Amino acid sequence: MKHTFTLTVxxxxxxxxxxxxxxxxxFLRHDLGLTGTHVGCEHGVCGACTVLLDGEAVRSCLLFAVQASGREVETVExxxxxxxNLHPLQHGFWExxxxxxxxxxxxxxxSxxxxxxxxxxxxxxxxxxxLSGNICRCTGYQKIVEAVQLGAELIQEKST
Amino acid sequence: MKPAVFDYHAPRTVDEALGLLAQYGGDAKPLAGGQSLVPTMNFRLAQPAALVDLNGIDELFYLRQGEGGLRCGAMTRQRSVENSTLAQRLSPLLHEAMPHIAHTQIRNRGTIGGSLAHADPAAELPALALALDARFYVRSLTDGRWIAARDYYTGLFTTAMQPEEMLVEAVFPALPAGSGWAFDEVARQHGNYALCGAAAIITQGEDGLVKNAKLVFLSVGEGPVEAFQAANMLVGERPTPEAVRAAADTAATQEIDPVGDIHAGPAFRRHLARVVAQRVLTRAAARASAEVSV
Known part of the structure; x- marks a missing residue:
């Protein structure tokens, strides 16, 4: 049986x-076309599908869409x-x-x-x-750590 | 990699949830944080006829000081315990162990009751509950009863609960004066399933002798495994490095029967058990001594 629900994305x-x-x-990818959220393992291990639910980082592959009823979801988009016009954190990753x-x-x-x-x-x-909650098979994490440090600086610069 | 069809219910009260569980007569599953249930449904290892989603039941989300110690509603998120100064004060062992449970993103959803009831032998919470002599309040539509953690775990992913029952509260008693505690585990990567872990509690008298000791392992059996013999070896003794080493050795060689998997064979797990037991007993004893000398 289908369920009707409302949410904010x-x-x-x-x-x-x-x-x-x-x-x-x-739901995010196929129904809303928000393909920025990636699907990796579909059992909560890889972290590729992490989104924010009411401001907290959660695995979107371990939630049913109907559970987001009345809630606020934020994706990478x-x-x-x-x-x-990149977010300072994205700028850090790019740089x-x-x-x-x-x-x-x-x-x-x-995350x-x-x-x-x-x-x-x-x-x-x-x-x-x-970062232990997100698997990256390319970088070896070193550059990601540096990107996070740069992103954190950029966020602070922007907010001052 | 997609779940099979199921009926979905989102009750607002415990009674409503219990009514639904009774109505489905064991074919429905309560959905707590879903961090273990949903993966098994995605793999279709679990295909419940219905899910009773507990996330909208406000009365199951609480953490408070009450009769018996720290009282914890079944739906309290693991992350809430991690961030709670009340939990840190009333149950420092529970609080200290929280960051070992998977990752932040998982603990944001994962619940205390869900993990306790899932009874995964590799999970931290059942071992902590056993070490702390926790008690669980379990309800069905017609009845309610308390079950001690030591009677609750009956085997692999199996508890003393009936299918129509639901865990609604866990109570973690405060430790007696003169107690020290510690938790540690070894995992291939922080947040992964532990290859072996252990919780220890040591209570010392003013004379410096051990009055009571507890040692509980995870990931070395079909559920949390309490090492009674090792604990008894320490009672009445000073917790010297030699005494701790002997106890850890007994626990690892005589009180567990670990099976192997692709990450660790039985011999390696036994080795890890000895190492982890020695670490937690040493730290617990040091904390107990500090308590007593204050």
Missing amino acids: NGRNYEREVEPRLLLSD SLDSGPQ AHGLQCGYCTPGILM LVPFLRENPNPTESEIRDL
């Missing part, structure tokens, strides 16, 4: 009718308004080469947004601890 309200078994990750193939990047960025909000000056070990 990146500030826009939607009403949709879905099967309960539809994962939030698939919420960060910027085009290549000329410091924090990605190679880029598949894991949206999940990493969405980092609330992390840097709570802890604007993280240590390298705190960054690595946070």
Whole structure:
């Protein structure tokens, strides 16, 4: 049986009718066309599908879309308004080469947004601890750590 | 990699949820944080006829000081315990162990009750509950009962609960005066399933002798495994490095029977158990001594 529900995604309200078994990750990609959220392992291990639910980083492959009823979801598409207007964190990743193939990047960025909000000056070990929830098979993480450090600086510069 | 069809219910009260569980007679599953249930549904290892989503039941989200210690509503997120100064004060062992449970993104959803009831032998919470002598309040539509953690875990992913029952509260008692505690685990990467982990509690008298000791392992059996013999070896003794080493050795060689998997064979797991037991007993004893000397 299909369920009708409403939710907010990146500030826009939607009403949709879905099967309960539809994962939030698939709902975002297929129903809303927001393909920035990537799907990797579909069992919560890789972190590629990480989005914000009411401001907290969660795995969208471990949530059913109907569970976001009445809630606010933010995806990587919420960060910027085009290549000329990157979010400071994205700018950090671009500048410091924090990605190679880029598949894991949206999940990493969405994990980092609330992390840097709570802890604007993280240590390298705190960054690595946070990144343990996102798998990257290209970079070896070194450049990602540097990108996070640069991104954190840029966020602070922008806010002062 | 997509779940099979199921009926979805989002009750607002515990009674409503229990009514639904009774109505489906064991074919429905309560959905807590979903961090273990949804992966098994995505793999179609689990195909429940219905899900009873507990995320909208406000009365299950709380963390408070009450009779018996720290009282924890079943839907309290692991992240809430991690960030709670009340939990840190009332149950420092529980609080210290939280960051070992998977990753931040998982703990944002994962719940105390969900992990306790899932009874994964590699999970931290069942071992912590056993070490802390936690008690669980379990309800069905017609009945409610308390189950001690030591009676709750009955085997691999199996508990003493009936299909129509639901865990609604966990109580973690405060430790007696003169107690020290520690938790540690070894995983291939921080946040992965532990290859072996252990929680220890040591209570010392004013004379410096151990009055009570507890050692509980995870990931070395079909559920959390308490090492009674090792703990008894320490009672009445000073927790010297030699005594701790002997206890850890007994626990690892005589009280566990680990199986192997692709990450660690039985011999390696036994080795890790000895190492982790020694670490947590040493740290717990040091904390207990500091408590007593204050």
